[in-house]
Each structure stands twice: as C-alpha cells, then as structure tokens.
Amino acid sequence: MKTERLAPWAAYCIVGVGMLFMLAPFYFMFVFATHSRTEIFSLPPPMFFGDDFFNNLAILTKKIAFWRNLGWSVYVALASTALTLLFCSMGGYAFAMFNFRFKNVFFGLVMGTMLLPSFMNMIPTFMIMDLLGWIDQPRALYIPGAASAFGIFLMRQFVTSSIPRELVEAARMDGCSELGIYWRIVLPLLKPALGTLGLITFIASWNNFIGPLIVMRSPDMYTLPLALRSLQSPVDTEWGALMAGSAIATLPLIVLFVISSKQLISGLTVGAVK
C-alpha cells in the first residue's frame, strides 16, 4: 500500500487515545463489578479490582431470579440462532437457486420490510402475542424474527456467490432428493455464512431489550437485560450488583467478539461494500 503515511506518530497518538476512550468504560464495568456500592461511590473511585464480586452476586441472586434470567437469555439466544440459521438458509437457497412465480415481488417485499423502523412493530407485536397467548412465553422472542430479512439477504448473497448451479444439478441427476440436496450439499457449503449469521443472531438476541420489555410480564421470565433494568430504582440502586450483572451479561459477547471479530465485522457491514 502506497498511501501517504500521515505523520505516523501523530496518528498513533490520536488513534491510541481514542482506543482508551473506547475501552475505559469496559474496564470500569469489570472493576466496579468487584466493589461494593459504597466503594464505587467513594473518592477517589476504585481504579483496580476489589474482592466484592461474590457479594455482589449474592445481592443479585437475592433481588432477582438471576440464574433463571441468565438461563432464559441463553435458551432464547440459542433457539433463535438455531431457527434463524435453518429458516434463513432454506429461504436464501430458494431465492438464489430456484425460479418461481412472484420471486422478485416477494424478494422486494422482504427487502422493503428491512427499511421499516422496528418501532412500527412494537404495538402490533404486543397485540399479536396477546392474541396468541404468547405473553410470558420465550417463543414470543425467538420465533417472530427467525426468518429475518437480513438473514435471507445474507444467505441469498452467499449461495449466489459460492454455490455453483452445476453442483446442484449434478446431485439432482444422481437422484438426490430436493431436501437431500439442501441438507447434504448446500448446508455444509454454507458453513462460513452460517457462522456469520449465527454470531449476529446470537448477539442480537442476547442484547434484545424491546422484545422482552413488551412480551415478558413476570420477572421470572425476564431475560438478562430486562432483569438488570428492573434492579434500577430511583432511591436505592445496588450499583455493585448491577455492575456485576452487566459484566456477566457483557463477558460472553466480548469472548465471542475476540474470537471472531473479523468475520463478525464483515458480516455486519455486508450491505455496505459493493
């Protein structure tokens, strides 16, 4: 690369200071998770790890059904990931490989819903869940988004660019059934794309706040973000416990991200680069 090296040291400094600004809040989240409420709000505030983490955890488990909430978060995120991968790969493969009536109309509709803001669905979603009797049911969180427009789009792109039509036709000639082709040939070849979509779906589900805010009414059914927010009170907030909970909610994402940042970033910015 021959682009201008703009005063490297100045660039390093600016980028480095920016990085500190980005990472410092995370550092303090984990530091505060190990201090009691009084220590967090003392002067000077704690700069290093303390030893109150398990106390905070105890407060957390006493005030809310923390492990249950964590469990629901894991369950919903896994179910949502599994279903999304299945439905979106099926749909994306169908859009990419087959010709059928209304295909383009359909695909246009899908892309159109991608442009609609999510708050449009807030109220009707509550009503539908109420009508279906899905209030307080985890399935209300993982079924509606399981065939997301973004997922279908991503899968269709990937099938088009990386699965040769001849391969599918050859399998058909050899007598493989249509579902067999999908399951035994297409799906294994989609692995990298499934990985990307899986990560994105897992993270989105794990972080989902509006969904559970609308459909989860009893605290026992809360997922982690909702449970943490329920601990917030204007009078007497248990900051140490809240920080411990937030740290536990954040850690799996950081681990996932460190393992897969490249794949994840390129997946999330997919529509951006032509």
Add this chain to the structure above:
Amino acid sequence: MKHSAKLRLSPRWAPWVLLSPFIILFLVFGLFPLGFSMYLAFQSWEPTSGLDAMRFVGLDNFTFALQDEWFWKSLKNTAWLALVSGIPQHLVAIPLAYFIHSSFRRMRNGVVGAYFMPYITSSVAIAILFSSLFSTDFGLINVALQMLHHTPVLGWFIPGTPIDWLNQPDNIKPAIALIVFWRYVGFNLVLYLAALQTIPPDIYEAATMDGAGRFQKFWYITLPSLKPMMFFGVTLSVIGGLQLFEEPFILTGGKGGSDQAGMTTAVYLYRMAFDFNDFGAASAMSWLLFVVVALLTWATNRAFRQRGQ
C-alpha cells in the same frame, strides 16, 4: 438420512417448501402487524377493555398527536439527539479511518476491534454503566472533570462544580448523545475503512508527482472517494438516530427524565401505549414518526446527490 417417498419433492415445489417457514413468519409477524398498526391508528381503544371496545375515530388520533405538546417535544429531542450524536460520529470516524488506514498494518484488527466493541455490547449494560459514570457527586466523569479543572490552561474551560448530568433537563441530552456517539463511532469507522481500501493507490502516486501535499490529497482524493460511503453511513445514522429508544429509556428510568428532556419519540410511543394505555394514539404516532424517517432519508439522499454533480 433416509428419504421416504413423501419427501421426494419435484423441483417445481421445492422452493415453496423451502420458503414456507419464511412465508408463514413473514405474513404473521411481518405484514400482518403492519396492517394492524395502520388499522389501530384509526381506532380509539384501550387494551384493558377488550377487542370489542374498539371504535373507529377517523383521523382523531392523528390530530391528537399533532396537537400534543409532548409529541412535538419528543420529536425535537429526537432530532437534537440524532444531530448531536450523529454528526460527530462521521466527523471523527473519517479522519480516524484515514489514520488507521495509512499508519496501521499488523495491529489493525485489534485497533478496529477496540473501536467496534461498544457496538456489539448490550445497550442496557452500557446505559446502566454510564448512569453510574454520570452520577453527580462520585461519578467517574465528574471526578475526571474535577481533576482537569485543577490543571493549568485546560482547567479554565472546565467548570469547578460537579455537573448534575441525569437530573438537570439541560444536561440529559448531551449525556445521552455522548453515549450514542461512543457506541456507534466504531461502526462508522469500519464502514469508512472498507471504503478507503477500495481507493486505488495509483491516484495518490499521480497526485504526489503533480506536487500535491498531504492535506490536498486528503481533500481532493480521499474525501470525494468516500462520498458514497458517507451517504450510506449518514443514512444509517439518520434512521438509527430517529429510532433511539434504549439509551434514553434506561437513563431516564423509562419516564423521559425531568421535564421530558430525554424523551425521544420512540420512548414516548412506548409510554403512550403501555403507560397511558392509548394504543390508537401510539399507532398514529408511530406512522407519523415513520413519515419523518422517510422524509429525512429522502432529504439525505438529495443532499448527497446534488453535491455529487
């Protein structure tokens, strides 16, 4: 896996079978809610009184929304937040992407990852964390400001008393804007880095031969080449900024903050439906907000196209 005769589909029907889960979910949870929301916007209805209590009221919900002081206030708050958190995202991300592109090789992934991390973190965890960082007397942000106040020169610009970030109406919006900026600047950085990689290096070489300086090259080559990505990124910022919900919702305890200074339209929609039980008005407001989003997206599109010619 064994396939029974029943599973043997003809290629004619295969796409429909493959698409069936998608079609069902799309109809039930995608299209139907949209139509339902449109229908609700013309009804007067409180959910507690059952489905039979719906009453057609024509445009009443829309006229109510347009005369509602809080609705306008929420729109103003939303626009303010979108601008103040959105513009700096791009003003910072573009030069930062340029620095990283031109000066970082091996460590690049780590650097980009650090900037990107807030984007993937739960907005609830972030908002909770920041509400502790922003607290008045002992919050880390005020503590840091106090320390800076006692340094020479720089201290002149920093107030000596702690700032009441989250309870003083004038301060809530800047606090929220800072969090939103922090959260999304890395995403924009990634977009611009991707765009920078597509600029062919020969252009810079040719410019060097013609005697162009660093700044000239940035101004006449880099910036114009980034324009399509700026359009994309600004559009995303507009759409996302106008939907802002979680950060203000959590930082203001779900109520919009004192004097509703932190109440965005999305938060107000939620309150209208679930705190005030007026689903009809909330649906009407959601369509009005949608019109605002669409108009601003269109305006962004125009602004970028005109200057391109």
